[in-house]
Amino acid sequence: MRILVCIKQVPDSEGFITINESNGWIDFEGSYRMNRFDEFALEEALRIGEKMPVDSIDALSVGLPRAESTIRKALEMGASRGIHIITEESSDMSAFETASLIASFAREERYDLILAGVMAEDDMQSQVGPMIAEMLGYPSASSVIYEEIDPERRTLFAEREIEAGKRECLEMKLPVLLTIQSGINRPRYPALSNVLRARNQEITTIPSQSLQKPVKRERMVALRYPEALSKGIVLEGNEGEKAGSLLQILHEKSII
Amino acid sequence: MYFNETHIAFRDSIKRFIDKEINPHMDEWEETVAPLHDLFKKMGDLGFLGVRYDPKYGGQGLDYWFETVLLEEIGHIHGMGVATAIAVQTNMATPAIAAFGSEYLKETYLMGAIAGDMVAAIAVTEPDAGSDVFAIKTRAVKEGDHYVLNGSKTYITNGTQADFLTLLARTSDDKGYHSFGLFVVPTDLRGFHVNKKLDKLGLRSSDTAELFFDNVKVPAKNLIGDEREGFIYQMQQFQHERFAILPGTHVAIRDMVDMTVDYLRQRVVFGKPLITKQVLRHRLADYLMKNECLKQLTYHIVRMKMEGLDVTREISMGKLYAGQLISEVASGCLQMFGGIGFMTETLISRYFRDARIMSIGAGADEVMSEIIARVEGF
Numbered sequence: 001m002r003i004l005v006c007i008k009q010v011p012d013s014e015g016f017i018t019i020n021e022s023n024g025w026i027d028f029e030g031s032y033r034m035n036r037f038d039e040f041a042l043e044e045a046l047r048i049g050e051k052m053p054v055d056s057i058d059a060l061s062v063g064l065p066r067a068e069s070t071i072r073k074a075l076e077m078g079a080s081r082g083i084h085i086i087t088e089e090s091s092d093m094s095a096f097e098t099a100s101l102i103a104s105f106a107r108e109e110r111y112d113l114i115l116a117g118v119m120a121e122d123d124m125q126s127q128v129g130p131m132i133a134e135m136l137g138y139p140s141a142s143s144v145i146y147e148e149i150d151p152e153r154r155t156l157f158a159e160r161e162i163e164a165g166k167r168e169c170l171e172m173k174l175p176v177l178l179t180i181q182s183g184i185n186r187p188r189y190p191a192l193s194n195v196l197r198a199r200n201q202e203i204t205t206i207p208s209q210s211l212q213k214p215v216k217r218e219r220m221v222a223l224r225y226p227e228a229l230s231k232g233i234v235l236e237g238n239e240g241e242k243a244g245s246l247l248q249i250l251h252e253k254s255i256i
Numbered sequence: 257m258y259f260n261e262t263h264i265a266f267r268d269s270i271k272r273f274i275d276k277e278i279n280p281h282m283d284e285w286e287e288t289v290a291p292l293h294d295l296f297k298k299m300g301d302l303g304f305l306g307v308r309y310d311p312k313y314g315g316q317g318l319d320y321w322f323e324t325v326l327l328e329e330i331g332h333i334h335g336m337g338v339a340t341a342i343a344v345q346t347n348m349a350t351p352a353i354a355a356f357g358s359e360y361l362k363e364t365y366l367m368g369a370i371a372g373d374m375v376a377a378i379a380v381t382e383p384d385a386g387s388d389v390f391a392i393k394t395r396a397v398k399e400g401d402h403y404v405l406n407g408s409k410t411y412i413t414n415g416t417q418a419d420f421l422t423l424l425a426r427t428s429d430d431k432g433y434h435s436f437g438l439f440v441v442p443t444d445l446r447g448f449h450v451n452k453k454l455d456k457l458g459l460r461s462s463d464t465a466e467l468f469f470d471n472v473k474v475p476a477k478n479l480i481g482d483e484r485e486g487f488i489y490q491m492q493q494f495q496h497e498r499f500a501i502l503p504g505t506h507v508a509i510r511d512m513v514d515m516t517v518d519y520l521r522q523r524v525v526f527g528k529p530l531i532t533k534q535v536l537r538h539r540l541a542d543y544l545m546k547n548e549c550l551k552q553l554t555y556h557i558v559r560m561k562m563e564g565l566d567v568t569r570e571i572s573m574g575k576l577y578a579g580q581l582i583s584e585v586a587s588g589c590l591q592m593f594g595g596i597g598f599m600t601e602t603l604i605s606r607y608f609r610d611a612r613i614m615s616i617g618a619g620a621d622e623v624m625s626e627i628i629a630r631v632e633g634f
Contacts, residue, residue, distance in 0.1 A: 072265075076265060076269065189269055189272055189273045189276075189277075189302055190265075190269045190302070191269075191301065191302045191303050192266060192269065192302060192303030192304060192307070192316050192318075193303050193316065195262065195265045195266050195269055196262060196316070196318075198265070199261060199262045199265065
């Protein structure tokens with residue numbers, strides 16, 4: 001059993017993002033970290049590895065050189081190998097381009113299971129995972145909240161989260177790609193022994209140019225701040241009057 | 257300058273653990289005390305409880321700088337009770353077992369403590385013997401293949417939850433220091449009683465107990481090293497204990513100053529934020545200046561330890577200064593919070609209560625001063 005986990009480095013939400021008018025992209029002041037949804041995916045892979053014999057759990061990221069720190073974090077959590085498809089562009093990459101690069105690499109590696117977070121916290125497209133599945137011809141399920149592998153039958157049972165807390169149950173033949181929903185597990189903290197191992201571990205680096213060059217299919221026209229649509233309201237009067245006004249507003253907006 | 261990328265990654269790992277697994281529970285644990293078996297198991301699984309210890313017993317085999325990272329990070333815990341409970345496990349009750357214990361003791365108790373399967377406590381203080389360790393009365397008398405233990409211990413951190421105690425007892429009536437033994441005493445032996453959980457001014461998230469030993473038969477194999485050298489072992493163990501206080505103290509002091517600055521920025525008095533008042537700004541700057549001295553002395557001690565030098569003088573100075581400074585800063589910061597600082601719900605009031613023990617526990621200020629005077633030869 002060989003597992004690939006796709007991880008993305010995203011800006012930490014405590015940082016500060018501004019649009020850079022000159023290069024049509026963003027400036028970011030703050031630190032970067034692993035996409036939280038990918039942490040759930042990685043944790044799920046590690047748990048599979050604890051339940052059954054697994055040959056390797058590879059953590060792969062497509063991104064600028066700085067993404068190495070996120071790959072190293074995956075190694076600290078327990079991934080057995082880190083793979084970095086290094087890009088040079090600092091502007092946006094479309095989901096199609098990212099998926100093409102990953103699929104180009106994964107095709108040769110013949111993974112039995114590919115896991116990714118249900119979406120990236122920064123662009124929230126939820127596209128890369130399903131696109132990889134399509135490119136590789138793998139069956140896939142998105143927003144997975146439970147999975148169980150039958151290694152003898154080489155099947156995977158998955159439960160997807162759907163509307164109103166209901167779940168859709170699927171069974172697929174391996175190899176499979178899943179995108180993992182938050183809440184499926186509780187990502188672990190890196191153990192000190194893994195932290196030490198991760199420091200010295202080699203990360204496989206692959207220049208993106210060496211992989212099959214994807215054709216860009218979308219062009220970003222502009223980045224724009226949303227217009228402010230509503231203003232705050234300052235309630236007037238004494239405590240009782242303010243409470244009454246607030247209650248009325250909440251009723252009008254059908255919040256309570 | 258002192259810490260490399262691996263130290264930083266280790267620091268991040270502990271920080272994340274504290275932010276998620278400890279700090280969100282601190283208000284509750286101040287009421288109920290922290291559940292140490294649960295907490296230590298999680299920490300043991302992550303390798304946090306045996307940073308310096310031999311990998312043969314589950315430790316990580318790392319140096320004093322890594323230990324310093326752990327001890328600094330636990331200073332970020334919102335209340336010093338849990339940090340104390342952790343330090344008891346890593347630096348107060350286990351160093352003598354690692355240094356002088358038999359293979360049996362290491363495999364049974366040191367391994368258990370490092371894995372977080374066992375909670376450890378250090379039992380030295382007695383109702384009539386605190387900093388005056390020499391005055392302890394608890395007695396261990398050899399009878400065949402065991403020692404019969406009688407006496408009592410008090411103010412024992414982790415005392416109600418401990419699976420074993422590293423306990424100092426008198427083994428002979430001879431005068432001098434060579435008449436004590438240091439034992440590993442399992443708490444499931446007949447005749448061991450936890451008399452009561454003590455109610456304290458501070459460190460309320462940590463349990464502190466009064467313990468009684470009524471003809472407790474301790475297997476002879478639970479003696480650490482030589483039955484006449486326990487006092488010497490404990491004095492050496494005290495150096496680990498006293499050092500353990502320093503890194504977390506300079507971190508906690510910095511946190512107190514930071515939370516006070518945040519509050520002073522928001523608190524408007526006479527039309528201006530309090531942070532604009534020079535008298536307060538300068539007082540805070542003074543705290544940071546003194547804290548930098550404590551931090552640098554701490555790092556100096558680590559460098560000396562790494563060189564294998566005797567650090568008795570420097571650790572005594574550091575412990576004395578840390579205890580005095582944390583109380584000064586906690587009190588001064590609480591003053592700047594004003595009325596709300598006096599409320600139990602504010603963190604600064606907890607720090608104020610917790611800080612007080614730092615000049616008392618692990619050798620009172622006066623004992624530290626006396627050690628310094630003796631080392632200096634007067």
